[in-house]
Amino acid sequence: MQLTRRAKGLLITLTGVSLLIPDALSIRLAGLDSWNVVFWRSLLGGLVVMLVVLVTRRHEGPLKALRLSRLGLLLVALICTANIGFVMAMHHTKAANVLIVLALSPMFSALFDRLLFQLRLATRTWLAILSCLIGVTILVIDGLGGGTHLGNLIALGTAMLMGLEFSLMGQVQQRQIWPALSLAYLLSAAIAALMVSSITLEGANIPIVMAMGLLIVPFSFMLICLGPGYIPAPEVAIMLLLETVMGPLLVWWVLGEDPGRYALLGGAIVVTTLICHAITDLMQDRRERRAALKKGSAG
Template sequence: MINTSKGLIITSLGVLIMSLESLFIKLSTISPITFSFYLGIFMFFSTSLTLFIKERDSLKDIIKVSFPILLLCGTLAGTSNIFFISAIKTTTVANVVIIFGTAAIFSTFFAYIFYKEKIGKNIFYASFFMFIGLFIIFNDKLGLGNLQGNIYALFCTISFSLVFVFLARYKKINRVAVTAVTGLVLSLITFIIADTIEIDLYNLAVVAGMGLLITPLSRVLLGVGTKYISASEVSLLMIIETIMAPIWVWMFLKEIPSLNTFIGGTIILLTLIVNSIYTMKRNR
């Protein structure tokens, strides 16, 4: 019971800190590709330093034993980050985090496709209501930019869901190493496709704050906290980001979601809450 409470507190704090990422992206004035390039550098630097200090003796074994899955997950996670940042830049934060909230459902279906893991009836019911919510959000009449951002958010969710499935399958893979590879891949991809990587001191400070502090700290807390609680409890706690990310942006930048986002988001949030509570009760 103590471990469960500890896991809930640490994971909640990690998700709360992670919800600040959308605000930092919105605060920047550079392109999503340039932002992604510098974010990847800072992520790689901070996590590689952590690996070198804590895992110096086993670093070669970590790379040798799990290099293929590290590269796969790092590539998928890096791609997911690019889509996430692009989505935040081209649509409202509320749209992005609500669409991202459906990742658990996508993960369930991918786990079935790749590893034939059984899908409960509750997932089919939840998927039905979630796709109704997504349809309402995607049917918003706010123009091409908004639709493009929603599509980016969907691709981000699909990429992240695949990472979650593979990491759940290969539990012994070092999570810090995955984050380091993610940062490296993120920088390499964006360097190749970027028109420019010029950046001023203000934007550099914004990206550094996210890449050196917000992102690594939130991921470490999530990594520690999720050792003590179930996947359904993690899914329920992830709703904190779905709620708080739009609130941070509204507080600092006065960004107000559309009526379609409120309606579709409410359907998705209620579905996530009911499904997570049902799963927890069934497992117990």
């Protein structure tokens, strides 16, 4: 059976998010400080994505394969800045504060879609955004509070950048997405290299670092970043919250670190919302296809 455009977008995004779920665990097991994590995951991930682009477009030549428009260059800046902003926010405030603020990114994406590109979002998606926000709040409620105003502001700015980033991905030519992702990662690695005293892997769990940089990061985000080309950007941002829920639960299962008494309840709300929203979307898509077929046969 041939997949519709919406079904294809949901499948691509869900696959990418599923590949990203071990990311939080790999960061914990890597044995590196924050900036070294940024350096190695960005450097390795950027090189892998670039290699994929150059191999799949080898008949075009490197310059043409990696060519970006002005919007593509803006996307590079957004991805790089959001990547660095996340690390800075985690450094200056509590992780729970960062997670709850970043859960606002689907809302920012919807606002940017409306303000910049005159795209309307279905009411059911707004309800899903609100439900997921409530779920993430419950998930991290034990750790909320404290931190610094600076850290909270950086997290808010990062959420806005992520929202704009996803919205822009829906407007940029798909062939520019992976080159932009690659260059953004390499730029992040260059910035991180300036922030650390040493970039050696001494004392690190090298197999975990390699798995994170060569597999988890590049292939998950290559798929996730294709999502806005098929489905509305806010829906992609919502689905990314699945990693926010499942990542800490995987850490709990492997390392025995209890994420808090509300984690299961908050996680259940987010997962149930995502499932219901996806099913509703697919049912709506099927109704629209049937209506189009009837109209075509009647004509």
